[in-house]
Amino acid sequence: MTSEDDTKTLLLSCIEKGDPNNPILFFIHGWPDSAQIWEAQLDYFSSRYRCIAVMLPGFDERCNSQLSFDRLEAKLRATLINKLSTNPHRKVTLVCHDWGALFGYLLERELSDQIDRLVTIDVGGNFHMENWRQRIGITFYQWWLIKAYIIGKVFPAIGDWLTRIMVTLLKAPKRSTPAHSEMNYLYWYFWWSLLTTGRFAAIDGNYKPSKPLLFLFGKNKPFHLHTAEWIELVNSSPKSRTLGIDSDHWVMVREPDQTNAVIDEFLATAVEESLRPKSSS
Secondary structure (H helix, E strand, O other): OOOHHHHHHHOOOEEEEOOOOOOEEEEEOOOOOOHHHHHHHHHHHOOOOEEEEEOOOOOOOOOOOOOOHHHHHHHHHHHHHHHHHOOOOOOEEEEEEOHHHHHHHHHHHHOHHHEEEEEEEOOOOOOOOOOHHHHHHHHHHHHHHHHHHHHHHHOHHHHHHHHHHHHHHOOOOOOOOOOOHHHHHHHHHHHHHHHHOOOOHHHOOOOOOOOOEEEEEEOOOOOOOOOHHHHHHHHOOOOOEEEEEOOOOOHHHHOHHHHHHHHHHHHHHHHHHHHOOOOOO
16 A cells, blocks of 8 residues: 655655646656646636646756656656645646657556546657668668767766757757756667667557647658648547647647647637536437
């Protein structure tokens, strides 16, 4: 039996905004960001929703307690369930970017009863590298960060320097604290698991969303982090859609007004469906 102290150690820190009795929007960020990346969305939606932006471990201040994917997923799951336990609504909408999108797909598969719908940004499910741009671009930047992570274990200053070079090259939004090599651990654990266990069915071609899904992606990038097949799959799924936005990878930061409006419209369809009278058989 899990004690109260054990449960608390499972939970991740969060930024929370809005009435605790409103429906929950659960935000998960990616690299090299923090929960603060969702500031425009928290400000916009918090008057009508309980907005909870989770902070992935090691993405704020440097720490040495990075987690494997299984452990981090368990913490995300425990945090989400904990927040739902005190909310009158029994389901949550996930809003996820980058690595957060991958975790969103995994959570949707494992917590189907607790998840109402998903909004994922710029990283698709069922991913495979379908052209040379993706192969070169993804391999280069991800293995650069893995190298920075490994070097940083011995020479932190060099690892941090390499990490910040990539942050600059990718034109990532400004952080409140400097980027560091320890936050690259997700790339290390991802590739290690992928090469040794073949895990991550969410992106190996078997994943199909079982909930309504809105997928947003930036059109102004050297290569995409999704495939044409993913776009077709989402657009053919019930109550789901995709939309390309004139932006780079950080759609919700570069074009916050358009992003918020599209998400709002997607969420409004759920409200309309819940209010629609049930047809009698």
